[in-house]
Amino acid sequence: MIDSVRHIIIVDSRTLHLLLCAVGCKKTHFRDFLLWLCGFDPHHNITRLTFPRTAHVWILLKPYPQEFNKGGVIMSIAATEKQRLADLAKELRLNIVDVMTYSGGAHIGGSLSIVEILIMLYFRCLNIRPQEPDWEDRDRLILSKGHAAAGLIPALAMRGYFPLEQLKTFNHFGSPFAMHPDSRKVIGCDASTGSLGHGLPMAVGLGLGARTLKKSFKTVCIMGDGECCEGSVWEAAMALAHFKLTNVITVVDRNRLMIDGGTEEVMALEPFAEKWRSFGFEVLEVNGHDLDQLADAFDRAWSAHDRPVLILANTVKGRGVDFMEGNVKWHYASADSSLAQKARESIGRQEGGI
Amino acid sequence: MAAVTGTTWTCYDSSTMTSREIYGRTLAELGKTNDRIVGLSADLAKTTAIVHFADAFPDRFFNFGIAEQNMFGAAAGLAKAGLIPFASTMAIFACLRGGEQIRTDICYQNLPVKIIATHAGISFGHAGTTHHCTEDLAVMRSFANMTVIAPADGIETSKAVRACLDIEGPVYIRIGRGFEPPCYENENYDFIPGKAVEMHAGTDLTIICCGIAVLQSVQAAKTLLEQDGLSVRVLNMHTIKPIDKEAVLKAVQDTRRILTIEEHNVVGGLGDAVGSVIAESGKGCVFRKHGIQDEFSLIGYAEDLYAHYGLDANGIISHVRRMMGMEFEADENWEDD
Amino acid sequence: MAATQQELMTARLFFNAAFPVMQVVLDDDPKMHKKFKGVRAMVQIGAKNDGELVACHLIFNDGKVAVKEGTAENPDIIMTFSTVAKMNTMFRGGMALPAIKGIAKLGLLIKVFSLLMSLMLMMPVSRPKDPAKKALKVKMSLYMITRALSVYNKAGDPAMHDWVLRQPDRIYQFIVEPYEETNIACYLRVKAGNSKSGHGLYERRKPFVLFDFKSVDGAMKVLLKDVEFVEGVEKGYVETIGSPEYACQLNDFMSILQSMLT
Numbered sequence: 001m002i003d004s005v006r007h008i009i010i011v012d013s014r015t016l017h018l019l020l021c022a023v024g025c026k027k028t029h030f031r032d033f034l035l036w037l038c039g040f041d042p043h044h045n046i047t048r049l050t051f052p053r054t055a056h057v058w059i060l061l062k063p064y065p066q067e068f069n070k071g072g073v074i075m076s077i078a079a080t081e082k083q084r085l086a087d088l089a090k091e092l093r094l095n096i097v098d099v100m101t102y103s104g105g106a107h108i109g110g111s112l113s114i115v116e117i118l119i120m121l122y123f124r125c126l127n128i129r130p131q132e133p134d135w136e137d138r139d140r141l142i143l144s145k146g147h148a149a150a151g152l153i154p155a156l157a158m159r160g161y162f163p164l165e166q167l168k169t170f171n172h173f174g175s176p177f178a179m180h181p182d183s184r185k186v187i188g189c190d191a192s193t194g195s196l197g198h199g200l201p202m203a204v205g206l207g208l209g210a211r212t213l214k215k216s217f218k219t220v221c222i223m224g225d226g227e228c229c230e231g232s233v234w235e236a237a238m239a240l241a242h243f244k245l246t247n248v249i250t251v252v253d254r255n256r257l258m259i260d261g262g263t264e265e266v267m268a269l270e271p272f273a274e275k276w277r278s279f280g281f282e283v284l285e286v287n288g289h290d291l292d293q294l295a296d297a298f299d300r301a302w303s304a305h306d307r308p309v310l311i312l313a314n315t316v317k318g319r320g321v322d323f324m325e326g327n328v329k330w331h332y333a334s335a336d337s338s339l340a341q342k343a344r345e346s347i348g349r350q351e352g353g354i
Numbered sequence: 355m356a357a358v359t360g361t362t363w364t365c366y367d368s369s370t371m372t373s374r375e376i377y378g379r380t381l382a383e384l385g386k387t388n389d390r391i392v393g394l395s396a397d398l399a400k401t402t403a404i405v406h407f408a409d410a411f412p413d414r415f416f417n418f419g420i421a422e423q424n425m426f427g428a429a430a431g432l433a434k435a436g437l438i439p440f441a442s443t444m445a446i447f448a449c450l451r452g453g454e455q456i457r458t459d460i461c462y463q464n465l466p467v468k469i470i471a472t473h474a475g476i477s478f479g480h481a482g483t484t485h486h487c488t489e490d491l492a493v494m495r496s497f498a499n500m501t502v503i504a505p506a507d508g509i510e511t512s513k514a515v516r517a518c519l520d521i522e523g524p525v526y527i528r529i530g531r532g533f534e535p536p537c538y539e540n541e542n543y544d545f546i547p548g549k550a551v552e553m554h555a556g557t558d559l560t561i562i563c564c565g566i567a568v569l570q571s572v573q574a575a576k577t578l579l580e581q582d583g584l585s586v587r588v589l590n591m592h593t594i595k596p597i598d599k600e601a602v603l604k605a606v607q608d609t610r611r612i613l614t615i616e617e618h619n620v621v622g623g624l625g626d627a628v629g630s631v632i633a634e635s636g637k638g639c640v641f642r643k644h645g646i647q648d649e650f651s652l653i654g655y656a657e658d659l660y661a662h663y664g665l666d667a668n669g670i671i672s673h674v675r676r677m678m679g680m681e682f683e684a685d686e687n688w689e690d691d
Numbered sequence: 692m693a694a695t696q697q698e699l700m701t702a703r704l705f706f707n708a709a710f711p712v713m714q715v716v717l718d719d720d721p722k723m724h725k726k727f728k729g730v731r732a733m734v735q736i737g738a739k740n741d742g743e744l745v746a747c748h749l750i751f752n753d754g755k756v757a758v759k760e761g762t763a764e765n766p767d768i769i770m771t772f773s774t775v776a777k778m779n780t781m782f783r784g785g786m787a788l789p790a791i792k793g794i795a796k797l798g799l800l801i802k803v804f805s806l807l808m809s810l811m812l813m814m815p816v817s818r819p820k821d822p823a824k825k826a827l828k829v830k831m832s833l834y835m836i837t838r839a840l841s842v843y844n845k846a847g848d849p850a851m852h853d854w855v856l857r858q859p860d861r862i863y864q865f866i867v868e869p870y871e872e873t874n875i876a877c878y879l880r881v882k883a884g885n886s887k888s889g890h891g892l893y894e895r896r897k898p899f900v901l902f903d904f905k906s907v908d909g910a911m912k913v914l915l916k917d918v919e920f921v922e923g924v925e926k927g928y929v930e931t932i933g934s935p936e937y938a939c940q941l942n943d944f945m946s947i948l949q950s951m952l953t
Contacts, residue, residue, distance in 0.1 A: 136436065140434075183463055184463065184464070190434070191430075191434065191459075191463070192458070192459075192462055192463050194458075195454060195458050197423070198427055198454075198455060198458060198459055199427075200427070201423065201424040201425075201426070201427020201428050201430075201431065201455070201459075202427050202428065202430050202431035202434065202459060203431060204424065204427070204428040204431060205427065205428035205429060205430055205431020205432040205433070205434065205435065205439075206431040206432070206434055206435050207431070208392075208416055208428065208431070208432055208435075209392075209431060209432045209434070209435025209436065209437050210435055212392060212413065212414060212432075212435075212437060213435060213436060213437070215435075219431075231423070232421075232423040232424055232427065232455075235418070235419075235421035235423060235424035236424050236427065236428075238419070238421070238424075239418055239419075239421070239424055239428065242419075243416070357946040357947045357949065357950035357951075358946060359943040359946050359947060360939070360943060361919075361920055361921065361939040361942055361943070362919065362921060363921040367921055367924075367925070370924055370925045371921070371924055371931070371935060373924075373930055373932075374932055480936075533932075533933065533934060533935050535897055535898075535899075535901070535932050535933050536932065569897065573896045573897060576895075576896070577895070577896070580895075655934060655936045655937070656934070657899070657933075657934045657936075657937065658857075661859045666859065667860075667896065668859050668860055687887070688885050688886075688887050689887070690707075690838055690841050690842070690887055690888045690889075691838075691887075691888060691889045691890045
């Protein structure tokens with residue numbers, strides 16, 4: 001009751017969050033547990049925290065921000081870890097440029113835009129065993145935007161599914177590697193994709209399958225933003241919400257470009273985040289090249305328990321190579337050896353992380 | 355006193371009315387011993403009789419609403435997780451609306467998804483062409499890795515569903531709307547995918563058929579034997595892919611006249627499959643395909659359409675007689691008992 | 692007073708569909724069988740209609756009865772109703788008495804009356820408990836209804852005739868299980884305008900629609916309209932195999948006929 005209140009403390013929820021981090025709760029699960037224990041609900045503005053000895057203290061919490069790409073510090077990953085991931089990202093970019101030269105042409109723009117996402121998944125989040133690629137309880141990754149195989153395949157090689165050397169056969173006769181990933185040929189690839197709009201429905205099936213078989217593996221589905229024109233994507237979105245499939249994590253690579261132009265010129269997707277929210281998703285909008293934000297978002301997604309999560313990653317097509325960035329024509333291209341070298345140099349100059 | 359005419363029934367009664375469509379019950383039975391079986395529907399569970407499985411195993415049944423593409427994509431996902439999905443919807447929506455998912459997600463990845471496509475052919479006659487499917491055999495035949503089965507009646511469908519589990523990859527089973535009269539007495543006969551069943555022995559002409567045409571062909575054969583003394587062989591070619599080449603070639607050898615009957619366009623279906631076998635064998639024979647003559651069907655009750663398109667016993671009799679060069683005879687005793 | 696088309700049709704149905712069912716009674720009811728053993732007689736039943744006589748005559752011949760339309764040459768008994776309507780009323784179980792010639796042959800008259808009364812078993816009010824009587828009622832009702840359907844077509848009812856005209860060779864078969872015990876089965880064959888009702892199972896081809904009653908009791912419930920047809924299917928009293936639309940259409944005609952005859 002108000003009259004019994006002695007102190008009112010207004011605390012920014014982010015600060016509270018940071019306080020908890022500072023106290024050493026780096027593990028998101030434990031952090032979330034503590035917050036839950038205190039009755040913290042991110043969807044309400046006011047939460048009463050009750051502590052047994054100071055029962056008359058009310059704490060007003062400001063709402064948990066949905067968008068945290070507006071700056072602020074998220075200390076989700078340690079500095080050394082972050083550096084490791086940043087280096088891997090650089091390495092993957094270089095490998096992608098190599099693939100473009102081996103194959104004689106690749107979907108370079110869309111592959112470069114998901115590099116941080118792929119690194120985050122393959123080197124931090126996914127529970128996988130490269131020595132046991134068919135392990136039943138592995139986390140699954142469906143690259144619904146299958147044309148980014150030029151990014152996926154080198155990532156798999158780097159993670160240890162097969163030797164990097166093999167990439168030299170890319171697109172060649174009899175090679176397992178081509179423009180779109182073939183799950184029957186590429187070790188570590190969970191779904192044959194390429195025709196847009198197919199990945200999310202398959203993820204629905206995997207989510208339902210995991211639940212039916214009482215397994216706890218997660219399925220991550222990476223889609224392109226243009227891909228979301230396909231009706232089947234929204235059929236799957238409805239189903240994910242209807243079946244409350246929180247074991248499926250959807251990622252959209254929002255690089256804002258398609259083939260014939262920008263997404264908003266060709267077939268407008270905005271208000272994009274709102275659409276997903278109205279379909280029953282929790283939308284986490286991040287800078288798709290910021291490792292901290294990505295880590296935080298994936299951590300939240302991993303521990304989601306009442307609504308499926310969409311990670312809306314704002315990215316730049318062709319990220320890492322200055323002459324490709326944001327340029328629609330680099331959706332699919334090839335480069336001669338000197339231009340490829342310029343690309344490599346551009347990548348070398350990039351800062352790790354942001 | 356005026357009589358009350360008309361009959362009240364709703365689509366929810368359809369699963370009790372179609373008592374001869376037993377595959378739903380068979381699936382529920384199989385579900386007891388095989389816990390990898392799951393059922394899928396696109397808002398047509400009662401209409402397609404998969405409701406019996408759904409009632410028995412509500413945790414292993416998923417309804418995707420009117421979203422066939424999502425359903426078949428999810429079927430692929432469920433198969434990838436290690437389950438055996440049985441996905442059912444109307445043939446036209448399976449084969450064309452979800453067609454790309456069937457080809458790319460299921461056949462290309464060779465996943466053990468079993469598709470039960472109902473209301474195939476013109477069996478949903480009065481629903482009009484948007485709900486007919488006279489193209490599915492042609493489409494499904496052209497997908498690599500797909501096994502295509504068209505059972506003759508509810509009993510054969512049930513046996514096909516059982517046999518499905520022994521086929522590694524995807525299977526497409528096309529059936530009618532469940533009111534088809536039974537062709538077989540019981541399940542005590544050998545159903546082997548890829549092997550035709552000889553329903554009636556004969557030496558003058560062979561009818562190769564599938565689906566509803568089987569019962570009609572057998573009746574036609576009996577009549578032809580009695581009335582015309584014609585000895586007609588009837589082969590139930592329930593598996594269109596892989597087709598029983600041996601049975602076809604033997605029929606060519608033994609009878610030298612082949613008539614194919616199917617509830618499907620004459621283009622691309624059973625007729626063309628049999629025709630290819632005959633043509634490649636290099637042996638001459640009289641060959642006629644009968645089905646829907648590359649047109650969109652009229653509207654009407656299925657049975658009337660079958661009569662109109664000559665897919666019933668009478669129609670088949672006249673085709674055979676034409677092939678043998680004879681005229682139609684009447685059989686008349688119209689005294690009431 | 693002239694009879695209406697409806698009344699004339701009803702009379703015709705009684706003569707041609709209901710009366711022939713007497714043969715079933717003579718065959719299956721032991722008492723009735725004994726009564727008519729050795730009986731040879733002719734009975735005319737009719738009604739006055741605008742100067743004419745709408746009649747039929749029954750020819751009894753040692754346990755067999757034949758029904759012929761029209762007047763007889765030298766009948767033993769002549770029953771004449773003053774109007775067709777009155778005659779139909781009596782057949783439906785109402786009160787209406789005919790003028791009787793040949794009342795002297797009292798013995799025969801009593802026997803014939805009792806046989807006519809036995810047809811009342813088919814009435815909806817009649818609910819026998821005895822299993823033999825139940826089976827008899829079901830058999831009589833099914834035989835009558837199939838005959839009535841065919842007669843209705845032959846008599847030229849436009850709707851019925853249209854329906855029969857549209858159909859290529861089709862069999863509508865009724866059966867009461869278990870057939871080896873009940874021996875109750877009958878069919879209606881229709882083909883391009885022609886119709887024929889038959890007893891037993893039509894052998895020459897599979898039926899277009901099969902009404903499969905699972906038991907005598909179940910058949911009774913459905914025929915007495917204790918349950919709606921669809922409910923009957925749900926409860927397992929009857930199963931229809933074949934085109935549901937045509938089954939319903941036949942059901943419709945059966946309802947119309949039942950309302951005329953009961």
